[in-house]
Amino acid sequence: MDPGNGFLAAKLTDDLVVEILSRLPFKSFCRFKCVCKAWLALSSDPQYCKKLLKIPTGLLYQRRYNSAIKLASLPHNDKDFDEALSFLPQYEQLELMDSCNGLVLCKYKNSYTPPAPGICRFIVCNPATREWKMLPDTPPSHYDPFYNMSILAFSTSWSANFYVFNFQRLSTRYLGFGPVKLQVFSSDLSTWFLDDTSWLSGTSVSQPHMFIDGALYVHTDLHEIMVLKSLEETSSGIAPSLRTIKLPHENVGFVARFGQRCFGQSSGALQYALPEEDARTILVWSLDVDEPYEWSLKYRLSMSHAFGRDNLCQYGVHSWQCDYEVIALDLERDGVLLFDKRADKLRLYNTRTGELDEIQPEDHRCRKLQDAYYHYVASYSKLPALFGF
Structure with missing residues (x-):
């Protein structure tokens, strides 16, 4: 073989690469687009994405007091997709914790082998390939796992491995949800590590969060985003690099009023969505991927047009409330x-047409605070093998 042939792919024009990718079978396309960052970027480029196959997307959800985890699917090409996630083990309690770039994190309990107090048990799965891995138990802890916040970190453009960050939080009437310990699982080492979170001193982490190309963006109670990079170093006892970024809307009372802000990502950039004060418009900002990390307003989405009315606020028990909640950005x-x-x-708003479509699951009823919803985009990457499992 001519050694120069190995570099031919790098010399192909974008038009030729898109033409080749568009002719692949669906699952092959999903794998080949991850060959390099440039090819991956083409799949989200507005100029080319219409020529390429659509990746299965949807909304993973779990109702309160119901262990069934399901996927409210949007239109896609993969007819063999298991939307009921029936391949997962049927434990008495299976709790949906997070979803990240095609992988899903669940916490489970088994009455036959109950864990010791303070121990958590997790499963990471890939619904597209129907693979799942049971993680080793977390180290014992005297903190109540009920208050933990567990985050899954995975990106094929960053690493073939995945990480689980289990923030153990102390909840009291006076201290709120402050991080106390951080447990980190690395799939390449197949073990948990403890971090004293001294670099998180005084910060309370909360939803929402987003993982993009090796950086974890987490909302804090200080109206900021905490950005953690070099997360893979935590498994070696090295604290990640940390910086904070102010959210684009400075009115904290306004944010509290219409609460459910939402993170998303597009072409590697973090996005942040929040209804305006009268709820007639959703504002969507985008964060620069490079310093100085400034926000720019990208969209003003008219909800008055979508819902066909201007009155989109109702007075609740203690305050005015928005008639809708932003669940996910795609x-x-x-x-x-x-x-x-x-x-x-549940509804899907189309940013091109300004119309709403219903994506109602059959078993859905009124949205409860404890209901879990996570945006899902399929990945056909194989789950890494866990050493010793």
């Missing part, structure tokens, strides 16, 4: 996922 596919509180329905 702007690479022109979508914003909403929960319509008045109609008790």
